[in-house]
Amino acid sequence: MMLLSLLATSTSAQEMPAVNALNFKKDILPIFADSCFGCHGDPARRKGKEPGGGLRLDSPESISHGGDAGPAIVAGKPDDSLLYQLITLPEDDDEVMPAKGDLLTRDQIALVRKWIEGGADFGTWKGGGNAPSIDKVTEMEISQAPEGDEMVTGPVAPDALTREIDQLVADELNRLGQTPRPEIDDYTFCRRIYIDAIGRIPTIDELDRFIEDDQTDKRARLIDKLLNSKGYNSHWYNYWADLLRVKNVGDELHHAGNFSEWIKDAVRRNKPYDQMAHELVNASGELYKPGNGATGFYAREKMPLDHLANSVKTFMGMSIECAQCHDHPYEDWTQQDFYKLAAFSSRTHLRVDPLPADEKKFYAKDRSILKQKSFDEWIVYRESLRVKHAAIYGNGTGFMRLPHDYQYDDGKPHEVLAADVLFGNLPELNYRITKEKLEKLPKRNFGPEINSRKSLADWMTSARNPMFAKATVNRLWHRIMGTELVGQLGGLTLEGMGNHPALTEKLMACLKGSKYDTKIFLKIIFNSRIYQSKALALTASPPAYFLDGPVVRRLSSEVLVDSFLSLKTETPDKFVATEFRWDGFTNFYEKSQKMNVQDFVRYSIKGPGRGKFQQREEREAAQRNGDMGPRELWRVSTFGRDYGQHRVAMLMGKSNRELIDSANLEPDIPQVLFMMNGPLTIPKDGLIYRKMNSAGNREEKMAILWKSVLGRLPKKSEKALFKHELDDLMWALLNSNEFRFIR
Template identity: 30%
Template sequence: MSDRLFARLSSVPIAVALVLLGIVCQTAVLPGSVLADQTAVDRPTDSELPVSFELDVQPILAAQGCNAGACHGKQRGQNGFQLSLLGFDSDFDYASIVRQARGRRLTIRSPESSLLIQKATAQLPHGGGRKIEVGSDSYATLVAWIRQGAPRRVDDEPSVTSVEIAKTEFLLKPAEVDQLSVVAHYSDGSTRDVTSLTGYLANDSAVVSVDDSGKLVAGPIPGETAVMARYMNHIRVANVSIPRTASLPDGYYDQQPRANFIDDLVYDKLNQLQIQLSDPASESIFLRRVYTDVIGRVPTVEEADQFLRSSDPAKREQLVDHLLNQPEYIDHWANQWADLLRPNPYRVGIKAVLNYDNWIRQQFREDVSYDEFARRLITAKGSTWQNGASTLFRDRRSPDEVATLVSQLFLGVRLECAKCHHHPFEKWSQHDFYSFAAYFGKVGRKGTGLSPPISGGEEIVFVSTKGDVKHPVTDEVLAPSPLFGKADVPEGTDPRDALATWMTSPQNDYFAKVHVNRLWAHLMGRGIVDPVDDLRSTNPPSNPALLDALAVHFQESGYNQKDLIKSIVLSNVYSLSSVPNETNASDRLNYSRHYRHRLRAEVLADAVADVTETSESFSALAPQSRSNQVWTHRIESVFLDTFGRPDENQDPPCERIPDSSVTQTLHLMNSTQIDGRIRSDSSRAARLAKSDQSAADLVSELYLAIFSRTPNADEQRYCESLITDAGENRRTAVEDLMWAMMNSPEFIIQN
């Protein structure tokens, strides 16, 4: 047949081409094509076992990263060749390799000449480089599969039922080497060592590195991390710890003070790692820490002086009980939940945002339990002008949007990836995602809808009699189904009621765990799981026993947040110093010391107001309002924006940046607003300068107001001299001293 005819045939669909070929030459077939007569293809001999695409070929592609997001697994593939991400859709991958591109990727008559082989071995130019060596086991498997006719399945093909890591806990010394071993179990009872075909990823490669063969190499310093092993759609995790080589003194932790179960579980973990506790924090540091953590403000001079002078052994517990019943507690914690739930006012309307914020604050005024808070929110209905909680469904308008928010916020499960494909680091599939989203399929709305940037109308959220959620690939209508367990929806009821019951059930420990983890992170500087709302097997907790115990404690208290806060802040662990010792300087996970962090933007802004005795002025708020009472970020505040207030126009709108920055330092140093408040005629500096207080008393008040402590001897002597030597410029000296103290890390950072 002429080259010209083949050239013409190459421009038409292959089915048409075959018909034309049959007309031109009744005995002709495309030489070597996968469409060649399968009866003419060599069959495996007795010495060559049948090769399965799903069990043998796909694992090779996954192990070499061919179907990774950076290569052919990305949304549109690479250079016209697309595979499903990480091999989660075997039918799609088979069609891509065997049938797409007119079958040119495989050459049955000469397997070694196949484009798939030539590219993988870099015998032809390949952007990904050489992935497979000629003569290797992977090479032999691919060649044998093509020679056998590239079958989709083989006779009596089993399926993978589970994968296990032979050893899941490793205790290594610095620079020590060990080996992971991964075994796959099949439905016919057989097993296979798949170590060389498994993908590995260490959460912290500075602690432990892992190569493609599963070899672990411990780093030079003590630490711990998790190593993920993924074989096809099965994921397992191994935990690796590198304790200190030097041992603690005998009975060290038997001698440490213990307030409750939190100390027991933290000490157990630290003892395993041979890490020593930092010294206890001073009374003044504990005082400032608990005030800013629990009610979001620094103590007054009188409050600080009273606590520091008291010798009552029960004064800490009495203080915590007092703080939990202060009105500031409501605004401080409602402000944090507003961060998590706050919608964009340009999208949902300013009145809806105000009502939403008021609803959140009302829950804390009523001291509503956490499970009831969640139930009221996810089952909300009614007018967005009457029931602020219904604004959730004005903002999130499709079942998949609501499902993403609810799963991450109340379960700590980030389902977003499963919206488009199987989750790459978890077990959740598209079926799981859209079945969960189906609980919100019957949410109906009446009203003017949205009209950004000005959405001022009222909207009514109600339960509709219809509303299906379909699988985006199969178009199957999916019944509401939880991520695990059962949550059946009785006929004629709101599906969200069944979801709320399942979600808040004691059998669903995700619900309690994500909240105690979020609260623990706020109080201790870092979550037991980090990020706080990403609970998954490949992101394990640093102390699983502690997270479990806190969750059980929270459940048994009736989901009482105040009780949980009290348990944490009265533990000995909470009151440790942030100053490291030689054993715990590298500890970032186990709470052997307090982890320093910058004060929340609103807390710092209110501290400036309290210290200077000048109030901030906010538009759309009453005079003397506090920063944590701001109900929308459309209310302008350069200070709050500078110190990490999230932007409602961004996605996600709750994202705060906790890190300190040069901009923040420059703002404190150069802000004309802050300088004006320090030098105001109504400021603390002006009042102190005009008073008849001695320089010593004046310095003492400044230290109690700004640092919640009394000055040491050197500080007292130096500051007194500044004020005394200033003479008639006493006020200027006081103002300058205040400015310097407010620009110090001790004021900005929670120690």
């Protein structure tokens, strides 16, 4: 409870980024409820009177369906949306809406515009007249979910949940006749929690401060402090960026900057994970628009079916990619199942160039003139237009067609399939054409859009979907305990609950109960006796039961590299961003909003060449961002888009983000040669040297060295090593397994 309020203050105290996603229920529904439902609401509440213009605005379906004059809203395009046109007419126009009562304020109009621009997402709103507060809604929905006894509906009490989890494990150990592993000392705890919560070892000052603290609740307080620090933002950004595979694609897409800013913003604001996933699956609109970086998740993939397989693996921990081409060999999924699921997002696609109509009307002539004139100018023209126009289009038609080479008896090639989920309840879809009718249309036709992709996002992230919580629990457990709780990260099954179903169930309830607040979930585990037990070295043949402590494992590449910062400076997290950072593409996107057709031509002539165009925009972006500090004091999370890959981190096995979970913890020759012979420079005026220089005697110096690098005091047996030169000892400690592994 204390943490909840703590988190709330820290979040609101943070600077809000330039653009944030709107929440329909919170931001838009009250406007509609106050100003529109009077005439465009439920006839039952209006004594049976038909709604004005045949238009109802009291459910997502009716808004999409529209009234006599057609759809009320065109997602992404306020100026083409009838509703927006009518609310922005002059006050004296006969058509202006609302026809009764006050006109909307300028702020309200701006909100509606922003909401439509952002894809007119209804969030969790299913329809209905009033606009209760968002918290109440979520609580209601969760408590309505038929989840059984484990469902936590009241406020979350992390301390109690920690105790319940420890009790579950203790009972299980007792049943198995195993004694619990010993509890770790403060030194070990301090190093471990710094690594797991904020992704680096503690500086010697941080370690000393914790050791000197003589209060009994000091571990819990440190956990809270770290979960609310900038270091947390850096460390957990790395995690989600790997999972979501943030990366530019070829020459065509440079969306990684905007995508990574979106993730960073979500982590800073501790966005509930279900909401985060929902926004990713349902993202649409322009790629480089600040705040719309969630589109990067879809843009990342050229092939829609691969994207679907990856979404399922990312958020539900299941591998269904086999069923893309044939029935899954050892699971239940058939190729038809896969295609039915794909129907939700059918026709969703990335387009990097302006729409054909716009192209023809505005740009085609200049494009061909420039092409004849100069390759460099032509390519700047193309690229600059792409920055403005690249977008995710389509929100699903709810229909899919079987592939041309479909090989089973239960369907024919190109046969139309209606959307269906793999399990659970099929969300209601508002079809505008029947399957039979579509069947008669040409085989490239998939039907009109009906926003079915949103239904897919609803289904995936719903509290009723057991896989979403299970996969998330499994992932987070793996991340901090070093081993999977339920099963392979991408190989879970509907039935499988792992070797400890009660624990899995309890943790799923914790996650749901916290409304997918990952900080609360981590707090529950970090405070537990299991987490604070002596680490287990997995031997070649693991014992049947090893859940009573974390597993000895190598530090991730980023943690390893960031830990060098803890030796260099008192403030290793100083340059972690606290607000949106511009890159050349988001910067130009913003400029392009004010550019007309001729401006693009002039801009291209300023040329020359794509490289120069990017450099120019990057320079401007860098100026907007202001001082970011010296690179050698950046954490790895700051690198990796326009600043280039972090070379040492790549060498240490950082994920290349081609695939999910592809970071590497194995040694290889180049990595080891670098550690032995490379420039592992801690400058002579770095923290660790300053500390040692100010120490009185050899013993003190050695204590500082050991505490700084290994997070503990030297053992008696190690005193024999004190005779060696400082540099030689430092080399050996940095190359040692104890430094490289978490214990």
